[in-house]
Amino acid sequence: MAAVPKRPSQQQELFWKTKTLEQMSAAEWESLCDGCARCCLEKLECEDTGRIYFTHIGCKMLDAEACGCKDYANRSKKVPDCVRLTPANVRTLSWLPSSCAYRLVAEGRDLYWWHPLVSGDPDTVHEAGVSVRGRVEGLEGEVSDAELEDHIVSWPTLLPKRAKLKKRPA
Structure with a gap:
């Protein structure tokens, strides 16, 4: 997950409505990240069914308060299994939250x-209850692999009521 996205210029304001993921510039692509950090939670896959289960345990590189990677530029070197999102794989990664901007677009x-591109405020993702802020119970390495099953949660797959509203609540 990138640093908090900057609001695009007036000219580029609605690029996600007019461009495909493949047509976006690198800056536009990165700005699509809403900063929820749900994708940075540890996940378990059932060997029998392939079903993905989220935990409330974050990647070792997750800054759970800021909801961002501690070293985004070098994340793939430090966490070799970190999934780098691309226009191709966002269409096939079943574990991406339904609210993920990459998936939505x-x-x-x-x-x-x-979403910060809509609201102009990087804090609205937290205000809406979509981010992992305040919900991460530990980081990778602090919990053994054997104990991860004890940390399965459903909230990362759900969207809070206030987040589903058409506009920011008054």
Whole structure:
């Protein structure tokens, strides 16, 4: 996950509505990240069904308060299994949250009111209750692999009611 996205210029303001993921510049692509950090939570896959289960344990590189990577530029070197999102894989990664902007744009849907590109405020993702802030119970390495099953949670796959609203609550 990138640093907090900067609001694009007036000219580029609605690029996610007019461009495909493949047509976006690197800056536009990075700005699509809403900063929720749900993708930075440890996940378990059931060997029998392939179903993905989220935990409330973050990647060792996750800054759980800022909801960002501690070393985004070098994340792949420090965490070899970190999944780098691309226009191709966002269409196939079943574990991406339904609220993920990459997924929404790939599906031809608009961004939610709380997305920083829409609100102009990087804190609205937290205000809407979408981010992992305050919900991470530990980081990778602090919990053994054997104990991860004890940390399975459902909230990363759900969207809070206030996040589903059409506009920012008053």
